[in-house]
Amino acid sequence: xxxxxxxxxxxxxxxxxxxxNNIDKNxxxxxxxxxxxxxxxxxxxxxxxxxxxxxxxxxxxxxxxxQSWPANAKxxxxxxxxxxxxxxxxxxxxxxxxxxxxxxxxxxxxxRNYLTEGTMPPYTLMVSDQTGKTIVNxxxxxxxx
Numbered sequence: 001x002x003x004x005x006x007x008x009x010x011x012x013x014x015x016x017x018x019x020x021n022n023i024d025k026n027x028x029x030x031x032x033x034x035x036x037x038x039x040x041x042x043x044x045x046x047x048x049x050x051x052x053x054x055x056x057x058x059x060x061x062x063x064x065x066x067q068s069w070p071a072n073a074k075x076x077x078x079x080x081x082x083x084x085x086x087x088x089x090x091x092x093x094x095x096x097x098x099x100x101x102x103x104x105x106x107x108x109x110x111x112r113n114y115l116t117e118g119t120m121p122p123y124t125l126m127v128s129d130q131t132g133k134t135i136v137n138x139x140x141x142x143x144x145x
Contacts, residue, residue: 040095040114041088046075047110047123049138054125055079056086056099056110064088066101066108075143083108105130110140 043058053069064086067079086101086108095114100107111124120139127136 041097041112045123046143047125047140048143049123049125049140051138052125053143054110054140059084064099064101066099066110106135 041058044055046053046055048054048071051071053071053073053075055067055075057065057067059065063084066081066083066086068081069075069077069079073080081103083101083103086099088097089100090097091111096112098109098111100109102108107128109126109128111126113120113122113124121141123140123142125136125138125140126134128134
């Protein structure tokens with residue numbers, strides 16, 4: 001009888017150990033969804049707004065490079081503006097994010113609009129001056145290479 005009780009206890013302990021090792025040690029949270037977010041972010045994106053074509057590239061150091069041209073210019077021509085050391089900033093836990101660049105006191109943000117209501121376009125360019133006032137707000141579409 002004691003052997004059966006000990007055997008039963010041993011089996012329960014083994015099952016508990018197996019179960020404990022199979023539990024997800026990193027449950028989904030706002031921190032982990034950032035990892036999932038980075039898997040969705042392309043290394044290069046080219047968008048076109050009403051007035052600009054914008055190319056954003058991830059650099060080897062993990063920062064981002066912003067290049068822009070007039071909307072009717074070719075991407076193969078020299079960019080009218082280049083800003084380096086941009087950052088990718090997650091916005092909430094739903095997958096939205098934006099790239100942020102600064103140049104001569106101006107802040108350039110290119111928003112990726114995954115979770116939006118209605119017919120919002122996939123990207124939005126926002127440029128703010130030194131006081132934080134938005135001076136450019138244009139919707140953008142992805143341009144194929």
